[in-house]
Amino acid sequence: MSRPREFDFDKVLHQLMLTFWTKGYKGTSLEDLIAASKLKKQSLYGAYGDKHTLFLKTLQLYRIQTLEQMRELLNREDSAAKALELWKSSLLTPSDCYPKGCFIVNVALEFGTDDLEVKTEIEAMFKESENLLEEVIVRGQIQNEISKNFPASIIAKSLANTQHGLRILVKAGEENQKIKDLLDYAINSILIVSPN
Template sequence: MSRPREFDVDRALQQSMEVFWERGFKSTSYEDLTRTTQVKKQSLYCVFKDKRELFLKALALYRKRSIAMLEEVASREASPLEKLEAICGSMLHQKDETLRRGCLMVNSALEFGEDDREVNREVNREVTLMSDQVKGILEKIIRDGQKQGFITARESSKELAVYLNNVLVGAKVMEKAGASREQIEAVLRTSFALIISENTR
Protein backbone atom coordinates (compact mmCIF):
# COMPACT_ATOMS: atom_id res chain seq x y z
CA MET A 1 0.00 0.00 0.00
CA SER A 2 1.41 3.39 -1.02
CA ARG A 3 2.04 5.93 1.64
CA PRO A 4 -0.48 8.82 1.68
CA ARG A 5 0.83 12.27 0.86
CA GLU A 6 1.51 14.36 3.90
CA PHE A 7 1.02 17.74 2.23
CA ASP A 8 -0.98 19.64 -0.37
CA VAL A 9 1.14 19.27 -3.52
CA ASP A 10 -0.57 22.09 -5.43
CA ARG A 11 -0.16 24.48 -2.53
CA ALA A 12 3.50 23.55 -2.09
CA LEU A 13 4.11 24.09 -5.82
CA GLN A 14 2.44 27.51 -5.68
CA GLN A 15 4.53 28.50 -2.66
CA SER A 16 7.71 27.24 -4.32
CA MET A 17 6.90 29.26 -7.42
CA GLU A 18 6.71 32.41 -5.28
CA VAL A 19 10.14 31.64 -3.78
CA PHE A 20 11.76 31.04 -7.17
CA TRP A 21 10.09 34.18 -8.52
CA GLU A 22 11.49 36.30 -5.72
CA ARG A 23 14.96 34.77 -5.36
CA GLY A 24 15.71 33.00 -8.64
CA PHE A 25 16.68 29.35 -9.06
CA LYS A 26 20.34 29.55 -8.06
CA SER A 27 19.79 31.68 -4.96
CA THR A 28 16.96 29.47 -3.69
CA SER A 29 18.14 26.88 -1.19
CA TYR A 30 16.47 23.70 -0.01
CA GLU A 31 15.99 25.47 3.31
CA ASP A 32 14.14 28.34 1.59
CA LEU A 33 11.72 25.88 0.02
CA THR A 34 11.12 23.72 3.08
CA ARG A 35 10.74 26.76 5.32
CA THR A 36 8.20 28.37 2.99
CA THR A 37 6.20 25.23 2.21
CA GLN A 38 6.50 23.78 5.72
CA VAL A 39 7.18 20.45 4.03
CA LYS A 40 10.13 18.25 4.93
CA LYS A 41 12.82 17.92 2.28
CA GLN A 42 12.33 14.15 1.98
CA SER A 43 8.58 14.52 1.44
CA LEU A 44 9.02 17.40 -1.01
CA TYR A 45 11.49 15.55 -3.18
CA CYS A 46 9.57 12.30 -3.07
CA VAL A 47 7.07 14.16 -5.26
CA PHE A 48 9.30 16.55 -7.23
CA LYS A 49 12.57 14.52 -7.31
CA ASP A 50 14.93 17.53 -6.95
CA LYS A 51 15.11 21.31 -6.98
CA ARG A 52 15.49 21.42 -10.76
CA GLU A 53 12.28 19.46 -11.39
CA LEU A 54 10.42 21.53 -8.80
CA PHE A 55 11.61 24.71 -10.50
CA LEU A 56 10.54 23.56 -13.96
CA LYS A 57 7.10 22.58 -12.67
CA ALA A 58 6.85 25.97 -10.95
CA LEU A 59 7.75 27.66 -14.23
CA ALA A 60 5.02 25.71 -16.05
CA LEU A 61 2.55 26.69 -13.33
CA TYR A 62 3.50 30.36 -13.78
CA ARG A 63 2.85 30.11 -17.52
CA LYS A 64 -0.50 28.36 -17.08
CA ARG A 65 -1.67 30.88 -14.48
CA SER A 66 -0.57 33.83 -16.61
CA ILE A 67 -2.30 32.50 -19.72
CA ALA A 68 -5.47 31.67 -17.78
CA MET A 69 -5.55 35.25 -16.52
CA LEU A 70 -5.19 36.66 -20.04
CA GLU A 71 -7.82 34.29 -21.42
CA GLU A 72 -10.22 35.45 -18.70
CA VAL A 73 -9.64 39.07 -19.71
CA ALA A 74 -10.07 38.21 -23.40
CA SER A 75 -13.40 36.49 -22.70
CA ARG A 76 -14.97 39.50 -20.97
CA GLU A 77 -17.87 41.45 -22.42
CA ALA A 78 -15.78 44.50 -23.29
CA SER A 79 -14.44 46.33 -26.32
CA PRO A 80 -11.10 45.22 -27.81
CA LEU A 81 -9.44 48.39 -26.52
CA GLU A 82 -10.73 47.80 -23.01
CA LYS A 83 -9.43 44.23 -23.14
CA LEU A 84 -5.97 45.36 -24.25
CA GLU A 85 -5.87 48.00 -21.53
CA ALA A 86 -6.84 45.38 -18.94
CA ILE A 87 -4.14 43.01 -20.21
CA CYS A 88 -1.48 45.73 -20.02
CA GLY A 89 -2.53 46.41 -16.44
CA SER A 90 -2.69 42.77 -15.42
CA MET A 91 0.79 42.03 -16.74
CA LEU A 92 2.31 44.37 -14.16
CA HIS A 93 2.68 42.82 -10.72
CA GLN A 94 4.33 45.90 -9.26
CA LYS A 95 1.56 46.94 -6.87
CA ASP A 96 4.16 47.33 -4.13
CA GLU A 97 7.08 49.61 -5.05
CA THR A 98 9.36 47.51 -2.82
CA LEU A 99 8.54 44.30 -4.71
CA ARG A 100 10.24 44.27 -8.10
CA ARG A 101 10.05 40.69 -9.26
CA GLY A 102 9.57 41.22 -12.98
CA CYS A 103 8.46 38.20 -15.01
CA LEU A 104 9.48 34.74 -13.79
CA MET A 105 9.89 33.62 -17.42
CA VAL A 106 12.15 36.52 -18.39
CA ASN A 107 14.09 36.30 -15.13
CA SER A 108 14.72 32.60 -15.67
CA ALA A 109 15.82 33.01 -19.28
CA LEU A 110 18.33 35.67 -18.22
CA GLU A 111 19.53 33.70 -15.18
CA PHE A 112 20.52 30.50 -16.92
CA GLY A 113 22.03 31.57 -20.21
CA GLU A 114 24.35 28.74 -21.23
CA ASP A 115 25.29 27.69 -17.69
CA ASP A 116 23.01 24.68 -17.64
CA ARG A 117 22.06 23.66 -21.16
CA GLU A 118 19.51 21.07 -20.09
CA VAL A 119 17.59 23.47 -17.85
CA ASN A 120 18.12 26.31 -20.33
CA ARG A 121 16.48 24.20 -23.04
CA GLU A 122 13.44 23.54 -20.84
CA VAL A 123 13.24 27.20 -19.77
CA ASN A 124 13.39 28.34 -23.39
CA ARG A 125 10.65 25.86 -24.28
CA GLU A 126 8.38 27.34 -21.60
CA VAL A 127 9.29 30.91 -22.60
CA THR A 128 8.54 30.22 -26.27
CA LEU A 129 5.27 28.45 -25.44
CA MET A 130 4.11 31.32 -23.23
CA SER A 131 5.12 33.91 -25.82
CA ASP A 132 3.22 32.08 -28.56
CA GLN A 133 0.13 31.78 -26.36
CA VAL A 134 0.21 35.46 -25.37
CA LYS A 135 0.63 36.52 -29.00
CA GLY A 136 -2.29 34.30 -30.00
CA ILE A 137 -4.57 35.94 -27.43
CA LEU A 138 -3.43 39.43 -28.39
CA GLU A 139 -3.81 38.72 -32.11
CA LYS A 140 -7.45 37.68 -31.74
CA ILE A 141 -8.30 40.80 -29.73
CA ILE A 142 -6.44 43.03 -32.17
CA ARG A 143 -8.13 41.40 -35.16
CA ASP A 144 -11.54 42.09 -33.61
CA GLY A 145 -10.45 45.67 -32.93
CA GLN A 146 -9.38 46.12 -36.54
CA LYS A 147 -12.71 44.81 -37.81
CA GLN A 148 -14.51 47.29 -35.57
CA GLY A 149 -12.27 50.16 -36.66
CA PHE A 150 -10.71 50.74 -33.22
CA ILE A 151 -7.20 49.52 -34.06
CA THR A 152 -5.01 50.53 -36.98
CA ALA A 153 -4.93 48.20 -39.97
CA ARG A 154 -1.66 49.57 -41.31
CA GLU A 155 -0.01 46.45 -39.92
CA SER A 156 -1.47 42.97 -39.66
CA SER A 157 -2.98 41.69 -36.44
CA LYS A 158 -0.07 39.24 -36.18
CA GLU A 159 2.53 42.00 -36.51
CA LEU A 160 0.79 44.15 -33.92
CA ALA A 161 0.48 41.20 -31.54
CA VAL A 162 4.22 40.56 -31.79
CA TYR A 163 4.88 44.26 -31.19
CA LEU A 164 2.60 44.49 -28.17
CA ASN A 165 3.97 41.27 -26.67
CA ASN A 166 7.50 42.67 -26.96
CA VAL A 167 6.35 45.87 -25.25
CA LEU A 168 4.90 43.85 -22.36
CA VAL A 169 8.11 41.85 -21.99
CA GLY A 170 10.10 45.08 -22.03
CA ALA A 171 7.83 46.50 -19.33
CA LYS A 172 8.57 43.50 -17.13
CA VAL A 173 12.31 44.01 -17.63
CA MET A 174 11.86 47.67 -16.65
CA GLU A 175 10.00 46.56 -13.53
CA LYS A 176 12.80 44.15 -12.55
CA ALA A 177 15.40 46.87 -13.20
CA GLY A 178 13.67 49.20 -10.75
CA ALA A 179 11.69 51.55 -13.00
CA SER A 180 8.75 53.22 -11.29
CA ARG A 181 5.19 52.24 -12.10
CA GLU A 182 4.68 55.70 -13.60
CA GLN A 183 7.60 55.18 -16.01
CA ILE A 184 6.31 51.78 -17.06
CA GLU A 185 2.76 53.03 -17.53
CA ALA A 186 4.08 55.89 -19.70
CA VAL A 187 5.74 53.37 -22.02
CA LEU A 188 2.57 51.29 -22.18
CA ARG A 189 0.42 54.36 -22.91
CA THR A 190 2.70 55.44 -25.75
CA SER A 191 2.83 51.95 -27.25
CA PHE A 192 -0.93 51.59 -26.89
CA ALA A 193 -1.51 54.92 -28.64
CA LEU A 194 0.52 53.75 -31.64
CA ILE A 195 -1.86 50.91 -32.44
CA ILE A 196 -5.10 52.87 -32.03
CA SER A 197 -6.91 53.81 -35.24
CA GLU A 198 -6.87 57.48 -36.23
CA ASN A 199 -10.66 57.41 -36.12
CA THR A 200 -10.60 56.37 -32.46
CA ARG A 201 -8.36 59.17 -31.21
Protein backbone atom coordinates (compact mmCIF):
# COMPACT_ATOMS: atom_id res chain seq x y z
CA MET A 1 0.00 0.00 0.00
CA SER A 2 1.40 3.39 -0.98
CA ARG A 3 1.90 6.17 1.53
CA PRO A 4 -0.41 9.18 1.31
CA ARG A 5 1.06 12.30 -0.27
CA GLU A 6 2.50 14.83 2.12
CA PHE A 7 2.09 17.75 -0.26
CA ASP A 8 -0.68 19.55 -2.13
CA PHE A 9 -0.63 18.03 -5.63
CA ASP A 10 -2.36 20.98 -7.35
CA LYS A 11 -0.38 23.65 -5.51
CA VAL A 12 2.92 22.03 -6.46
CA LEU A 13 1.70 21.55 -10.05
CA HIS A 14 0.95 25.28 -10.15
CA GLN A 15 4.52 26.07 -9.02
CA LEU A 16 5.89 23.72 -11.67
CA MET A 17 3.72 25.45 -14.29
CA LEU A 18 5.23 28.81 -13.32
CA THR A 19 8.71 27.34 -13.69
CA PHE A 20 8.01 26.07 -17.21
CA TRP A 21 6.30 29.38 -18.02
CA THR A 22 9.36 31.38 -16.95
CA LYS A 23 12.11 29.16 -18.35
CA GLY A 24 10.42 27.29 -21.19
CA TYR A 25 10.40 23.53 -21.56
CA LYS A 26 13.93 23.18 -22.88
CA GLY A 27 15.32 25.73 -20.43
CA THR A 28 13.85 23.97 -17.39
CA SER A 29 16.18 21.48 -15.77
CA LEU A 30 15.41 18.67 -13.34
CA GLU A 31 17.08 20.80 -10.67
CA ASP A 32 14.67 23.66 -11.46
CA LEU A 33 11.69 21.33 -11.05
CA ILE A 34 13.03 19.92 -7.79
CA ALA A 35 13.63 23.44 -6.45
CA ALA A 36 10.15 24.65 -7.49
CA SER A 37 8.35 21.61 -6.10
CA LYS A 38 10.52 21.16 -3.00
CA LEU A 39 10.27 17.42 -3.71
CA LYS A 40 12.94 14.81 -4.22
CA LYS A 41 13.39 13.45 -7.74
CA GLN A 42 11.71 10.14 -6.92
CA SER A 43 8.69 11.85 -5.33
CA LEU A 44 8.42 14.33 -8.19
CA TYR A 45 8.44 11.67 -10.90
CA GLY A 46 6.29 9.35 -8.81
CA ALA A 47 3.57 11.98 -8.49
CA TYR A 48 3.73 13.65 -11.91
CA GLY A 49 5.60 11.33 -14.26
CA ASP A 50 8.63 12.23 -16.35
CA LYS A 51 9.44 15.79 -17.44
CA HIS A 52 7.31 15.58 -20.60
CA THR A 53 4.29 14.10 -18.80
CA LEU A 54 4.64 16.72 -16.07
CA PHE A 55 4.83 19.46 -18.70
CA LEU A 56 1.61 18.24 -20.33
CA LYS A 57 -0.08 18.32 -16.91
CA THR A 58 0.98 21.95 -16.45
CA LEU A 59 -0.43 22.83 -19.89
CA GLN A 60 -3.73 21.16 -18.97
CA LEU A 61 -3.82 23.03 -15.66
CA TYR A 62 -3.16 26.34 -17.41
CA ARG A 63 -5.86 25.65 -20.00
CA ILE A 64 -8.46 24.74 -17.38
CA GLN A 65 -7.69 27.73 -15.13
CA THR A 66 -7.45 30.25 -17.95
CA LEU A 67 -10.63 29.16 -19.72
CA GLU A 68 -12.56 29.13 -16.44
CA GLN A 69 -11.45 32.71 -15.74
CA MET A 70 -12.21 33.78 -19.31
CA ARG A 71 -15.69 32.19 -19.23
CA GLU A 72 -16.52 33.94 -15.96
CA LEU A 73 -15.24 37.28 -17.27
CA LEU A 74 -17.11 37.13 -20.59
CA ASN A 75 -20.37 36.19 -18.90
CA ARG A 76 -20.20 38.89 -16.25
CA GLU A 77 -22.10 41.36 -18.46
CA ASP A 78 -25.25 40.73 -20.53
CA SER A 79 -24.06 43.29 -23.08
CA ALA A 80 -21.53 41.76 -25.46
CA ALA A 81 -19.88 45.17 -25.97
CA LYS A 82 -19.37 45.53 -22.21
CA ALA A 83 -18.10 41.94 -21.99
CA LEU A 84 -15.48 42.75 -24.64
CA GLU A 85 -14.46 45.84 -22.67
CA LEU A 86 -13.89 43.59 -19.63
CA TRP A 87 -11.87 41.23 -21.83
CA LYS A 88 -9.78 44.16 -23.06
CA SER A 89 -9.19 45.39 -19.49
CA SER A 90 -8.06 41.93 -18.42
CA LEU A 91 -5.51 41.85 -21.24
CA LEU A 92 -4.21 45.30 -20.29
CA THR A 93 -3.84 44.55 -16.58
CA PRO A 94 -0.63 42.62 -15.96
CA SER A 95 -0.68 40.13 -13.13
CA ASP A 96 2.00 40.21 -10.46
CA CYS A 97 1.34 36.50 -9.89
CA TYR A 98 2.33 35.31 -13.36
CA PRO A 99 5.28 35.76 -15.73
CA LYS A 100 4.89 38.08 -18.72
CA GLY A 101 3.19 36.81 -21.83
CA CYS A 102 0.96 33.77 -22.17
CA PHE A 103 2.18 30.33 -21.19
CA ILE A 104 0.44 28.58 -24.09
CA VAL A 105 1.65 31.16 -26.66
CA ASN A 106 5.20 30.79 -25.31
CA VAL A 107 4.90 27.02 -25.69
CA ALA A 108 3.50 27.35 -29.22
CA LEU A 109 6.52 29.46 -30.17
CA GLU A 110 8.95 27.05 -28.52
CA PHE A 111 7.51 23.81 -29.94
CA GLY A 112 5.77 24.75 -33.18
CA THR A 113 4.33 21.47 -34.45
CA ASP A 114 7.23 19.24 -33.33
CA ASP A 115 5.40 17.47 -30.48
CA LEU A 116 1.96 16.03 -31.21
CA GLU A 117 0.80 15.93 -27.56
CA VAL A 118 1.88 19.51 -26.93
CA LYS A 119 0.33 20.59 -30.24
CA THR A 120 -2.96 18.98 -29.17
CA GLU A 121 -2.96 20.99 -25.92
CA ILE A 122 -2.16 24.22 -27.76
CA GLU A 123 -4.92 23.63 -30.32
CA ALA A 124 -7.42 22.83 -27.55
CA MET A 125 -6.59 26.05 -25.74
CA PHE A 126 -6.83 28.17 -28.87
CA LYS A 127 -10.07 26.53 -30.03
CA GLU A 128 -11.78 26.75 -26.64
CA SER A 129 -10.84 30.42 -26.20
CA GLU A 130 -12.18 31.11 -29.71
CA ASN A 131 -15.41 29.32 -28.78
CA LEU A 132 -15.86 31.52 -25.71
CA LEU A 133 -15.28 34.66 -27.78
CA GLU A 134 -17.66 33.36 -30.45
CA GLU A 135 -20.43 33.00 -27.85
CA VAL A 136 -19.99 36.69 -26.99
CA ILE A 137 -19.94 37.70 -30.66
CA VAL A 138 -23.15 35.75 -31.39
CA ARG A 139 -24.76 37.39 -28.37
CA GLY A 140 -23.62 40.80 -29.62
CA GLN A 141 -24.93 40.16 -33.12
CA ILE A 142 -28.32 39.16 -31.72
CA GLN A 143 -28.30 42.30 -29.53
CA ASN A 144 -27.32 44.41 -32.57
CA GLU A 145 -24.15 45.56 -30.80
CA ILE A 146 -21.72 43.74 -33.09
CA SER A 147 -21.53 43.86 -36.88
CA LYS A 148 -22.90 40.97 -38.92
CA ASN A 149 -20.55 41.74 -41.84
CA PHE A 150 -18.60 38.58 -40.97
CA PRO A 151 -19.62 35.33 -39.30
CA ALA A 152 -19.18 35.21 -35.52
CA SER A 153 -16.62 32.41 -35.89
CA ILE A 154 -14.34 34.58 -38.07
CA ILE A 155 -14.63 37.59 -35.75
CA ALA A 156 -13.87 35.36 -32.74
CA LYS A 157 -10.82 33.87 -34.49
CA SER A 158 -9.60 37.38 -35.33
CA LEU A 159 -9.99 38.53 -31.71
CA ALA A 160 -8.27 35.39 -30.41
CA ASN A 161 -5.37 35.92 -32.81
CA THR A 162 -5.16 39.54 -31.69
CA GLN A 163 -4.98 38.33 -28.09
CA HIS A 164 -2.21 35.82 -28.85
CA GLY A 165 -0.21 38.38 -30.82
CA LEU A 166 -0.54 40.95 -28.06
CA ARG A 167 0.75 38.44 -25.51
CA ILE A 168 3.92 38.17 -27.58
CA LEU A 169 4.22 41.97 -27.72
CA VAL A 170 3.75 42.20 -23.94
CA LYS A 171 6.50 39.65 -23.36
CA ALA A 172 8.74 41.63 -25.73
CA GLY A 173 8.14 44.78 -23.62
CA GLU A 174 5.74 46.73 -25.85
CA GLU A 175 4.22 49.85 -24.26
CA ASN A 176 0.81 49.40 -22.67
CA GLN A 177 -0.68 52.32 -24.67
CA LYS A 178 0.20 50.63 -27.96
CA ILE A 179 -1.37 47.39 -26.75
CA LYS A 180 -4.49 49.35 -25.75
CA ASP A 181 -4.64 51.03 -29.16
CA LEU A 182 -4.51 47.67 -30.93
CA LEU A 183 -7.25 46.25 -28.69
CA ASP A 184 -9.40 49.35 -29.18
CA TYR A 185 -9.06 48.93 -32.93
CA ALA A 186 -9.90 45.20 -32.81
CA ILE A 187 -13.02 45.79 -30.71
CA ASN A 188 -14.24 49.07 -32.17
CA SER A 189 -13.96 47.74 -35.73
CA ILE A 190 -16.69 45.18 -35.00
CA LEU A 191 -19.00 47.25 -32.77
CA ILE A 192 -22.18 48.87 -34.00
CA VAL A 193 -22.71 50.67 -30.69
CA SER A 194 -20.32 52.02 -28.08
CA PRO A 195 -20.07 49.93 -24.88
CA ASN A 196 -20.56 53.03 -22.66
